[in-house]
Amino acid sequence: MTQELSFQIIDTHAGGDVSRIVVSGINALPGETVRDQMEYLRDDADGLRTLLLEEPYGIPEMSVDLVVPPTDPQAQAGYIIMEVMGYPIYSGSNTICTATALLESGMIPKYEGRQQFVLESPAGLVQIEANVENGVVETITCEGLPSYIDTYRATIHVPLIGDVTYSVAYSGGFYALVDATELGFELTRDEESRLAHCAQAIVEAILQERGFSHYSLGDVGPLPFLHFMGPVEQIAGDHYRSRSATYVHPGVICRSTTGTGTSARMALMHHEGRMQPGDRLETVSLRGSSFVGSFTRVSKGGPHDVVENTITGKSYVLARSQIVVNPDDPLVDSSQLRHILTSHVPRG
Template identity: 35%
Template sequence: MAESWKCVDLHCGGEPARIVLSGVPDLQGQTMAEKRKYFMENYDNLRKILLTEPRGYPCQNVNFLVPPTNPEADFGYIIGEQNKIYPLFSGHNTICTVTCILETGLHKITEPVTNLVLEAPGGLIEISAECKDGRVLKVKMKSMLSFVEKCNVKVQVPDIGEVCADIVFSGMWYVVVDIHQLGIDLKPENGRKLASVGERIKVAAREQHPVNHPTLDYPGPDILVFMTKPNKEDGMFVSQNTVVMSNGQLDWNNPDTFTAMLDRSPCGSGTAAVITLLHHKKVMKKGDTLRHHGILQTYMYGHILDTHELEDGSIGVLPEISGRAWMTARTEIIMEKDDPLQTGYTVSDIW
């Protein structure tokens, strides 16, 4: 008999996310972070089934709805991405998950605003969703506390040279790079070059400047955002970005592995990383907002809600991220037990 999962597919600003409504196994662990760890160690085959070919494609993500472990939360969720990356938090995945929960009736919609709480592996995420006629028009969330770990570090990248970067935690560990120093325009037609250059910078930064979260055992860096310098328009900061995500293992001796993929959305945790860095560099302050455009010119908003002093005396930022998702499909994903390629596959022509 075939195993099957009920899924809803959505996208937020172009980045596709798959929400699994049923078929998720019981997970061991007393916290969502422990459930994430157990899932990674015992059920990563589910991520492979749903994200690799023939059911997935390189830029897809998946979110598994699970019972929350905190009584304040309405739902728990575990985020899975390509290359066995399980973020502690992801903005666009959260926006897609909230939209799925409300538009499929898993949680009652109240208009004009529905409030709920999700439990991510990184902690509780407070949600305020603007709703009308059964649709979710905007999802606003209080993100994880974000902070700059390393500022203006020098990264030596083979065949590229020295790159100046910052390393910021905002649910994932971001290498933040001003794209102007590389002379590449953030346009879709430059996607292959941006992905290749970004992946090499990120891997070099991880080798030369490794980091780990002080309390959550989350090493990095594991992702990169190219940013542009912000402009001020009508009292709001405006800038562009693209986020580089891994889709394989880079081998410095094999240029064929210098591949990656670009986040199609403006990226929620990437937006949180950028506003946190801009606050650190005294460009933005508490109460300021950034309209952050992605590679497709879709955008999210990043707002600095508050700041907190960390144990080491540095200042962390509490970001508020907002954006919208659109449903694209409701599907039943099937895995036949006599399929010789049960858990999917990748081929390096597109991966």
């Protein structure tokens, strides 16, 4: 007799990016903060991430969010973000998806109209505002991480592409920001594969040349992301719109524009004097989905002007299901997973 292992998930998407929200079936993780628990998962239980992002259960374009009890009394729930490149400390789309799943599942009570609550991410507390209409979560507005420009218009030679001008922002991870038009892109869906190959080449060239360090957090890992920027259109006095595309991993262009990518773009526009507190930036993806970033205020972080911001988007529930893991399945490696699962179903 073998032991099937199981846990419960809610599949969601925001702007086309699928986030699998693990809501039960996982043991309490060690750690005094959600950041500590994230580091435990990363170092001692990475099997949950790899199981849900690899065949036969998932694909690399997905994300995973594990709901955990909060360690800060101000928060109603905690969550840990897992993506194909590892464990980012923050993500706008994952936050929007997790907040929606918590409300739609009843894990956080849902009220008609606007309601506010707090989640605890590995980056710290996140203020959430949900807009509920006729019992449906229509939008989630979440805090973006304070964002700043680390490098402005540097140039690097990229094999097979040539000299590329780029800026680097921090918005929860380090982002290379490049002008899509300068590289010959119009940011249409048929360009997705070429965008991914181009971004990978640029990121690899930057990584070979230099590293980056946050002014207060220090080493937060190598630069993983690249954001293609389309032309900016002014819709109203305080409302801007731009087509965008975000690269996160070899072969992977996000289906949404990403929250952290939108925050990074706002930091650059402020650095260039093109955006001020009170302004909004709507970033539009290759698939036509969008997030709206709101520039709330400027603060000082070390030597940097730091853009504080919020991200607004909508998430949809796709499925509520139970994942069953059979340890005898030759395509599944549960060795880094079994010790954190609480549910065991005997099989004859």
